[in-house]
Amino acid sequence: MTTTAELDVAAVKADFPIFDRCCDPERPLVFLDSAASSQKPRQVIEAMSEFYETTYANVHRGVYRIAEAATNRMEGARRTVAGFIGAPRPEEIIFTKNATEALNLVARSWGGANLGPGDAVVLTQMEHHANIVPWQILAAEKGFEIRWIPVRPDGHLDLSNLDRLLDGAAMMSVTAMSNVLGTIPPLGSMIAAARAAGALVTLDACQYVPHLPTDVSSLDADFIAFSGHKMLGPTGVGVLWGRTELLEAMPPFLGGGGMILDVTQEGFRADAIPAKFEAGTPPITEIVGLAAAIEYLDGLGMDRVRRHEVSLTAYALRTLTERLGDRLTIHGPSEPADRGGVLSLDLAGVHPHDLSQVLDQHNVCVRPGHHCAKPLMRVLGVGATARASLYVYNDESDVDALADALVDAGEFFAF
């Protein structure tokens, strides 16, 4: 669906109760931390309470009516997720606890069965720890090599040696959008290169699916991981999408109820996908909430969401540079088209932790720290940044409030 009109941010904002009800009666809440976790619209909160109040029961195997209704809601949600990312089959949608678990599933289950000495997994230097540590844990056990696609000072990947890095690699597992720099790598050409080298592709799409139209078929990846809580949905639910033939060939990840066909004293037979990878009682209500979030985003139109964020990011890059001048470094690509609305800020002479504290006095919420990307911090030569991130409920007034607060912080710490 292509939408033409622009996003009506005031109307969107009115759907999010927190902006009316939170904390400071005197100053509006300027929420610029959606890259960590987004706020939730009324529609999601209500869908979850309505489900608890009218339909809640454990899923699968229940015979009574609400158990069946709950199962139907969950399986309906699976179809909603599949539709949202263009997955050919709903069974390819595995519900996990979050993106971290989804990435661990790929490493442990696919990697555990397929990687050994002499193999290589290719990552980038701008990965979140969730797409580093699972591979490192496995590498320590299996003895394969981890190779790193470098990040250039301008925030883009250095792809000049990509073919060499991919030579002999079994997997390329990369972020689809950096949670620190906002960088959106040239996924098309990178994935084509991985294919040519015979490597599979995993995308950490935690920061991508919430912000850009996503179509797994045209992306041509093999696995995609994301979290519900960064896309207006609740915490406690994440998604792994994978190709049927890969998922079917992989051994189970967690064992327990819900994932077996049969268990004897001698052993077990795993169920078909998706059940094989969904051991234990799933986060049923959260899955219902995620479907409501997706319906909400669909209603806005993801191409409209993306356009809004590109234009707001352009406004932010321009405004912050004008107001703060050379004193402010904004890490990451300078072209809004190459990035998402994640702005890692460095105000000379003011440590990110102090900066965020001053911003909080303005009720401006940003996040200081390493953003779970310590290898990238080392490449950038910083210990931490203060990160402001934009989403559907943000508009130019939020950026202006951020700029005011930054100017204030600059004066407070002037020396």
Place this chain on the structure above:
Amino acid sequence: MSGLEDLYREIILDHYRTPRNRGKLETPPAHKVEGFNPLCGDEITVYVDTDGDRVTDVRIDGQGCSISQASASMMTNAIKGRSFAEISDLTRAFKSMMSIHENELGGDDGREPEPGSEESVPADEVKLGDLEALRGVVKFPVRIKCATLAWNTLAQAIDEARADDGAPTGSS
């Protein structure tokens, strides 16, 4: 900006801008311990020279926010030349000002509380001097870890120095 002046007193900003005793000491003889605040990525390295029962010299290296850097800088002034017992009293008094009390110490940094020795001075009788300026930090609970980072790292460095000297480490 209401409240911020309590946190960022002028003397804190002064220590942040011109940190005292910054740098490294040669190891050995110095003992070197690194401390991390995983929350914000602050990293601090404490170097101490000891003579068996006192800290004869100290240096701080690493990076961090104004609170962790100023706390570290003031700490170095406060402890240089002081005996381990005096430093232990000072640490307890400082942590008490940060509302971390002896019986909570184990919970805060994973270390056993110091057994009360006869010389130990009650926390409220220890003179904190410039360190008093950090009192405002208590109102900003997430920042307490910034203020205590250098102190926890120092305690570890002193423990290591004492262990190397064959002296009792003070923690049982």
